[in-house]
Amino acid sequence: MFYKTIEKDKLKLSFTSYMRRRPELEEKRLEIHTALSKIVGKEDVVTEESQLLSYHYSQLPGGIPLRRTTVAKGMYVIVMADFAVYPETTEEVQEIVKLANQYIIPIVPFAGGSGLGITAPSGGIILDLKKLDRIIDIDEISHTVTVEAGIYVFDLENELNKRGFELEHYPASYFCSCIGGFIGDRSAGRLSTKYGKIEKMVLGMKVVLPNGKLIDTPKVPAHAVGPDLNNLFIGMGGTLGVTTEVTLKIYPKPEKRTFKSFLLPDLDSGFEAMRKIMQEDLNPCMARLYDPIETNSQLFKYHLVTPPSREKLESMPGCC
Ligand SMILES: Cc1cc2nc3c(=O)[nH]c(=O)nc-3n(C[C@H](O)[C@H](O)[C@H](O)COP(=O)(O)OP(=O)(O)OC[C@H]3O[C@@H](n4cnc5c(N)ncnc54)[C@H](O)[C@@H]3O)c2cc1C
Known part of the structure; x- marks a missing residue:
């Protein structure tokens, strides 16, 4: 078995990737590594275990370990993903999904990592989407923006502000979260009382389905007939596909915004x-x-x- 161990104050933390702990899977692991490198390039495939470990910590203050198993008093084991990959295009995401199907291994989409649900207990591929971070179009007439799903919302907001617009979606984690993560977790912002949660802002989405095919929902504010497929994917937590592109509603920056407090007896x-x-x-x-x-x-x-x-x-x- 292959474990790396950190020891501190009588606490032993061992960590290993899912396949590395089983030598009979080593050949398969190397094959998948080669295939992933062909899709995204060698430098965008991570297999180093200390780097993979970083995907198992949340961004909450103190960095709470997400999943560990106690094997004895003061001794913990973390079983991690086998690869983290950084695709740059929707097509690369499609190829990775097809590869995972071929080898029957799991895929875990990963955005800012500030949600608490992301872990890879059965190994597989962490699909880190932060290289899919382009702003594709800001339509100042229709008041929409089309972006790739890995963009940090803080960066998007800064770009919109330069053009006199705002997204109006400000969860407390907006400085460390991405659009794909907000959609994955159906997030609520500080101004959601007026502007609504993320589901009210999404107009259209590109989602890579589990078979590698792409679905591209119409970028319209309302549908007259048929189901609203966006709502099927909003809040899915990466279980039904991988969001790669999103069109969102934007608002002109208000000239003035006032906040007031009122004291009530109880x-x-x-x-x-x-x-x-x-x-x-x-x-x-x-x-x-x-x-x-x-x-x-x-x-x-x-x-x-x-x-x-x-x-x-x-x-x-x-x-x-
Ligand atoms: C300090 C702090 C404050 C917070 N405040 C709020 C708040 O005010 N409101 C609120 O709603 N939440 C809040 N959260 C929770 C968290 O920030 C949100 O859930 C956020 O939506 C997660 O975004 P992320 O980019 O970090 O996504 P991640 O945590 O990386 O991912 C979230 C989920 O979406 C999936 N996913 C990510 N990207 C994609 C993709 N492209 N396609 C498919 N699935 C994907 C992941 O697999 C995971 O299941 C807070 C968290 C912290 C640490």
Whole structure:
């Protein structure tokens, strides 16, 4: 068996790729390696185990290991993917999917890695899509943008801002997540109260299906007949195909945006206020309710409240 081990403070962490731990699969592993190198180029296939290990950590503070098995007290084993590959085009993704079918090995699409569900317990190929990061078209007349799925949303937003537009999708992880990941996880942003979650923004998608064929949904704001195939793929977590290209709705940058806070005596009156705001269609871009602890830590501790509201906050313990 082939294991690499890290030891720290009486903790032993061993890691190995799925095929490497089984010598009888070594020939098959080398064959797949050669075939992948032909598709994406040698330098875009990773088999070094310490590099593969990085795909098993989340971007949460502290980098929580995603999947490990305890084999004895203080001893853990992580079984990893066998390859990480970086395709640059939809066609390369199609070729990789066909190859995985030929050898019957799993594929795990990987974007920013900030979701918590990505792991390869049965080995196979981590399809890191971050080289598919081009902006294909910004249509300032129709207010749409077409991008490849591996683009970081932070980079896309910067480019849109230069042209006077915004995406209006700002999950707390938007600085470290990609469009394909947001679609994979059906994400919600800070302004989703007004602009909707990611499913409301997607107009069209290119998805490589599990047999390697490509589906290209129409880039239209609404369908009159038939099922909306986009919604089949949004939230699929990489289980039904690999998204390679997406057309999204964009908005002209607002001239002004104002945020206000209101103090309410307790959590119940906060819920009541939120219910009325929503049911009366006041349509704020954001509505958030903080409980007493968070109200104090967010507003008071970080000096977001200035006099005279500061005195008011101090005189209302338990307020939200
Ligand atoms: C600090 C922090 C704050 C967060 N805040 C929010 C928040 O406000 N709102 C929210 O909704 N989530 C939030 N999340 C969760 C996470 O960021 C989201 O789920 C995000 O959508 C994941 O994007 P990613 O690019 O990191 O995707 P990944 O984590 O890499 O992938 C997510 C899933 O999609 C699949 N996938 C990725 N790309 C593709 C593709 N091209 N085709 C097919 N499948 C694909 C993956 O296999 C995986 O199952 C937060 C996470 C962190 C760490």
